[in-house]
Amino acid sequence: AQSVAQPEDQVNVAEGNPLTVKCTYSVSGNPYLFWYVQYPNRGLQFLLKYITGDNLVKGSYGFEAEFNKSQTSFHLKKPSALVSDSALYFCAVRDGADSNYQLIWGAGTKLIIKP
Amino acid sequence: DTEVTQTPKHLVMGMTNKKSLKCEQHMGHRAMYWYKQKAKKPPELMFVYSYEKLSINESVPSRFSPECPNSSLLNLHLHALQPEDSALYLCASSQDTGGGLADTQYFGPGTRLTVL
Numbered sequence: 459a460q461s462v463a464q465p466e467d468q469v470n471v472a473e474g475n476p477l478t479v480k481c482t483y484s485v486s487g488n489p490y491l492f493w494y495v496q497y498p499n500r501g502l503q504f505l506l507k508y509i510t511g512d513n514l515v516k517g518s519y520g521f522e523a524e525f526n527k528s529q530t531s532f533h534l535k536k537p538s539a540l541v542s543d544s545a546l547y548f549c550a551v552r553d554g555a556d557s558n559y560q561l562i563w564g565a566g567t568k569l570i571i572k573p
Numbered sequence: 574d575t576e577v578t579q580t581p582k583h584l585v586m587g588m589t590n591k592k593s594l595k596c597e598q599h600m601g602h603r604a605m606y607w608y609k610q611k612a613k614k615p616p617e618l619m620f621v622y623s624y625e626k627l628s629i630n631e632s633v634p635s636r637f638s639p640e641c642p643n644s645s646l647l648n649l650h651l652h653a654l655q656p657e658d659s660a661l662y663l664c665a666s667s668q669d670t671g672g673g674l675a676d677t678q679y680f681g682p683g684t685r686l687t688v689l
Contacts (some may be wrong), residue, residue, distance in 0.1 A: 490674050501663055503680060504678070504680075509675045559604060559629060559673050560621075561678065564615065565614070
């Protein structure tokens with residue numbers, strides 16, 4: 459079955475420290491992986507995606523993510539966290555074996571950056 | 574410009590009212606989506622339009638009725654809603670190329686709906 463897991467409901471990081479938000483997935487075909495961020499009372503903003511090619515993907519606001527096929531993971535990272543990075547982060551995947559538009563979403567991880 | 578706009582931002586309605594949510598994009602995208610999102614949960618797909626035709630209806634109750642008047646506009650007509658329908662309703666769009674697998678969905682800011 460297709461699924462996305464974000465194992466941490468909440469991640470706390472001190473400002474200036476590196477941050478990681480974890481995501482693992484399970485699909486039948488090739489994965490198409492996405493990260494979105496949602497600030498309070500706002501829509502979802504696209505951060506980055508992995509389709510094919512280089513396993514390290516760079517995105518908006520200094521975020522990057524590393525695709526690891528053997529571990530079926532796509533963790534989101536940033537070298538130095540800002541207080542303004544505090545938000546809700548969603549990982550999502552499309553299954554390359556499917557022909558519909560469905561994104562399969564993780565449950566979300568709340569990221570709190572403390573000054 | 575990756576902007577999707579939604580109106581209104583907030584909507585309060587009674588269970589007997591009829592209202593509509595509107596969504597607009599000018600990115601030339603040919604796929605448009607309606608999602609429902611409860612607080613701190615991932616969005617749930619409701620409808621997908623591809624080239625102005627309804628492509629996916631995720632078993633949504635008939636009190637929600639989508640409409641795609643043209644490639645830039647998407648409406649969601651609401652009638653006889655229940656309090657449990659209160660949520661953030663998000664519109665999104667994507668290019669819809671080659672089946673859409675690699676397409677990025679761009680989201681609007683949402684309409685916060687409260688049903689009394």
